Amino acid sequence: MELSALAEIGIIGGTGLDDPDILEGRTEKYVDTPYGKPSDALILGKIKNVDCVLLARHGRHHTIMPSNVNYRANIWALKEENCSHVLVTTACGSLREEIQPGDLVIIDQFIDRTTKRHCTLYDGQHSTLSGVCHIPMAEPFCTKTREVLIETAKKLGLQCHSKGTMITIEGPRFSSRAESCMFRSWGADVINMTTVPEVILAKEAGMSYASIAMATDYDCWKEHEEAVSVDKVLKTLKGNANKATSILLTAIPQIGSMEWTSILHTLKTTVQCSVILPKQ
Known part of the structure; x- marks a missing residue:
């Protein structure tokens, strides 16, 4: 799994943000x-001559x-397709007055409240990767x-807000009001159900990872x-999904x-220095 100096882009599309029409010359690949x-077939194609691989996080x-x-x-499937970068989209709730529904947030930190997920590629059960990985997560x-x-x-x-802390909850339920207020007091700015462990695994894979979060x-x-509801989320996404798409189409080239x-x-060196190999 060699890294390339030239960017090849993996795109993970969140709810309502996984339109394959953004790619030219599309082909499907099941791996x-x-x-x-993975969640679905990989959609291979190009955006202005840049090789891209699109994957619907929740399935198409x-x-x-x-x-x-x-x-x-x-993450493994995108890495095997030689993606050096992972750009993702995600719907989120706003925990700040100034982050209004329809706004975009390029998040820079996270708080993990998940409980049921595999958060490392180095789990001791797959011979492909041996050892224990203590990956730094300050950035x-x-x-x-x-x-x-x-x-x-x-x-x-x-x-667009140039930074923000995402708190990722287990879901699939939304927060109670007491939880929502607690998360605000912790310093979280936005809330979703998918940033963790995706960002951690991308770091372990030595990939550049960035997320476009859309407040709904x-x-x-x-x-x-009005409290969050599925109907409200989907309505806001439908009206604003073109924002995230336009960023991808412009930024990827x-x-x-x-x-x-x-x-x-x-990134590659960080991973190598983070793995404690088994004693021989």
Whole structure:
């Protein structure tokens, strides 16, 4: 699994944000991995001559709930397709007044409240990767890739917040009001059900990972505001999905034209230095 200095982009599409029409010359590829099957077929194609691989996180028919997404297989499959970068989209709830429904957030930190998920590729059960990996997570998201996304959003005139802390809950239920208020007090800015463990696994795979989060609601902390519901989330996504798409279509050609040798080398070295191998 050698890293390339030229970017090849894996795209993981969240709820309502996984339109394959963004790719030219599409082909489908069903794969298997040491961790099982990914959420769906890989859709291979190009965005302005940059090789891309699109994967619907919840399956193309949205049949996989957040806890049951095979995050390890998804990341492994993209890595095996030689993707150096993973750009993802995700719906989220806002925990801040200033992050309004329809706004985008290029998140830079996370808080993990999940309980049922495999959070490492190095689990001692797959001979492909041996040892125990204690991956550093002070900076979970790729700073350079985030900067491209932020600048792209500005150029497109989109309402975009340049940082934010995502709290990932297990789901599939939404938060209670007490939980929503507690998460605010913890310093979380937005809330979803999928950032963890995806970002962790991408880091273990030595890939540049960045997320475009779209606020769809105010969760349930905000008084005199309608609490989050599936109908509200989908309605907001339907009206604003083109924002995330426009960022991807504009940012990916730029990412593809940039030099990534140093960053990819650093990511790879970080992984190597984080693994404690079994004693012989």
